[in-house]
Amino acid sequence: MPLVPMRVLLDYAAENDFGVGAFNVNNMEQIQAIMTAARETESPVIIQASRGARSYSDDAYLRHLMLAAVELNPDIPIAMHQDHGNSPATCFSAIDQGFTSVMMDGSLMDDGKTPASYEYNVDVTRQVVEAAHPKGVTVEAELGCLGGIEDGHGAGLTGAEALAHLTDPAQAEEFVAATGCDALAVAIGTSHGAYKFTKKPTGEVLRMDVIKEIHRRLPNTHMVMHGSSSVPRELVDIINQYGGLISETYGVPVEEIQLGIQHGVRKINVDTDSRLAITGAIRKVFAEKPGAFDPRDYLKPARAAMAEVVKARMIAFGQAGHAGKVPKVSLEEMGRRYHDMAPAR
Ligand code: 13P
Numbered sequence: 001m002p003l004v005p006m007r008v009l010l011d012y013a014a015e016n017d018f019g020v021g022a023f024n025v026n027n028m029e030q031i032q033a034i035m036t037a038a039r040e041t042e043s044p045v046i047i048q049a050s051r052g053a054r055s056y057s058d059d060a061y062l063r064h065l066m067l068a069a070v071e072l073n074p075d076i077p078i079a080m081h082q083d084h085g086n087s088p089a090t091c092f093s094a095i096d097q098g099f100t101s102v103m104m105d106g107s108l109m110d111d112g113k114t115p116a117s118y119e120y121n122v123d124v125t126r127q128v129v130e131a132a133h134p135k136g137v138t139v140e141a142e143l144g145c146l147g148g149i150e151d152g153h154g155a156g157l158t159g160a161e162a163l164a165h166l167t168d169p170a171q172a173e174e175f176v177a178a179t180g181c182d183a184l185a186v187a188i189g190t191s192h193g194a195y196k197f198t199k200k201p202t203g204e205v206l207r208m209d210v211i212k213e214i215h216r217r218l219p220n221t222h223m224v225m226h227g228s229s230s231v232p233r234e235l236v237d238i239i240n241q242y243g244g245l246i247s248e249t250y251g252v253p254v255e256e257i258q259l260g261i262q263h264g265v266r267k268i269n270v271d272t273d274s275r276l277a278i279t280g281a282i283r284k285v286f287a288e289k290p291g292a293f294d295p296r297d298y299l300k301p302a303r304a305a306m307a308e309v310v311k312a313r314m315i316a317f318g319q320a321g322h323a324g325k326v327p328k329v330s331l332e333e334m335g336r337r338y339h340d341m342a343p344a345r
Contacts, residue, residue, distance in 0.1 A: 003070060004326070005334040006079035006101030006138035007182045009044050010222040010266045012326045018318025019261040022046035022081060022224075023310055024271035026053045028065055029299050033274070033306035035069050038076050041311055041320035046101070046267060048081040051090060051112075052152060059097045066098070077326045081140070083269070084153045086112040091128045091139075100331060101138035103185070104128040105153075107145050112153040115145050115165065118175070125179040133180070133342075136334030140267070141181035143167045146226050147191025154192055163189065163205075169213040176221050180342075183222040183267060186214060190227030190252055194236075194272050197250040206252065208259055215264035222266040228252045229272035235309070238280030242287040246276075254316045261317065270313055274306045281305035 013020050023034050025047055038045045047069070049062055057065075066080050081101040082094035087110040091102040106121035108114060125141040132139050144167030147157045157165055167186040176184060188207040190196060197205060211223060231251030239246050257268055285298040292298065314320050329337075 001070070001074060001077065001328060002330065003066065003080050003098065003100045004077045005136050005329065005331055006046060006081055006140075006267075007334065008329045009046065009077060009079055009326060010138075010183060012044075012322070013266045013319065014222060014264075016322065017261070018322070019257065019265055019268050020044060020046055020319050021310065021313045021317050022048045022083075022267050022269050023274060024048050024050060024053065024083060024269070026056050029303040030274060030278075030306060031065050031069050033303045034310050035073050035076070036303075036307040037310035037314055038323065039073060040307075041314045042323040043314040043319040043321075044077040044323050044326050045319075046079045046081050048083040048269070050083040050153065051086060053083075054094075059093075063097050076323045079138070081138075084112070085128070086110045086153065088124055088127045088131070092131060095132060095135060095137050099137070101140065102128060102132060103140040103142070105142045105185075107142040107187075108153075108155060113155055115155055118171065122175060122178045125181055129180045133338035134335050136331030136338070138182045140183040140185060140224055141175070141179055142185035142187075143172055143175050144187030146185070146187050147189070148193045148196070148227060158191070162187075162191065166207060166210055167214065169210065169217055172214050172221075173217045176218055183224050184214075184218075185224040185226050186211060188225070190225065192227045192271070194229075194231055194246060194251075194276065195249045196227060196231065196252065198248070200250050200253070201256070206256060208256060208263075211260050211265060212263045219264065221264065223260070223264045224267040224269065225252070225257060225260055225265050226269045228257055228268045229270050230254050231272060231276065232309075235273065235276040235280050239276060239283055242280070242283035244279065244283055254313075258316065268313070268317055270310075273309050273313070277305040277309045278302040
């Protein structure tokens with residue numbers, strides 16, 4: 001089946017009370033790892049690429065790699081998502097490249113660093129919704145600002161500053177009505193990257209209560225948790241055992257994500273855990289076989305290590321076993337549905 005609109009996966013996930021992992025990719029091995037995990041667990045998948053990933057891999061390579069994933073896995077619904085589009089132009093170019101979902105991150109200005117005003121956010125998000133929906137393409141928006149920086153994108157907020165930029169549930173209600181976005185990324189104290197928390201997070205720093213309140217006000221809005229790698233100790237230990245240097249750090253516990261899923265979280269963004277798995281596997285080969293120089297000697301174990309972590313997340317988020325049950329809806333059909341749903345102006 002061709003790439004599917006992300007909204008179809010999220011609607012189906014909401015009806016069946018589970019979450020869908022959205023895994024970041026930059027290259028062939030990462031796409032293969034996700035597809036292996038999806039096949040082995042019979043999971044629908046969201047594959048996402050940041051602006052940095054698109055420029056690293058080049059859009060044309062990425063597009064053809066995704067077409068290969070579709071060709072080789074005809075029974076698995078796959079949505080292709082632009083992660084953190086910094087401007088309407090970035091989202092429009094993703095749509096031109098065949099992405100079936102885009103994130104317009106209007107929580108930041110188009111430099112991807114400076115927190116933007118609410119009005120700016122509504123304006124750019126609305127522009128993207130108006131262009132994307134007639135084509136059946138899904139739009140994720142963000143309200144509030146996440147901590148950290150990913151691929152150069154992010155305000156780099158930490159500690160008290162990050163807590164000052166959490167999503168305001170009352171404003172979320174207004175924002176969703178004003179923009180018509182399909183999914184909303186919420187700021188609840190998570191951040192991109194490996195260094196999220198200095199100890200196992202409590203409710204003071206990981207504000208699951210904000211998710212519950214947004215879900216109470218907006219029971220039909222799909223929430224997105226960014227910065228949701230769990231940073232497993234075992235993966236960090238492998239890196240450090242083989243010459244790496246990752247300091248003591250804590251991620252988002254899988255149980256907290258599962259709690260979020262019970263309260264309206266439908267998309268869970270995971271990148272760092274894949275990166276840790278890949279790096280640990282490569283370091284191990286380099287340490288144990290200093291004579292190895294065929295890239296396959298280390299890329300194969302790296303790919304397998306990423307597949308394992310992705311598989312574990314797919315099972316934990318509840319998407320496993322659902323690949324064959326997601327309704328088959330094309331972009332064209334989705335475009336017609338948005339047209340019928342649109343309020344008369
Ligand atoms: P992690 O760095 O926690 O994997 O988050 C990734 C992410 O949110 C991508 O948008």
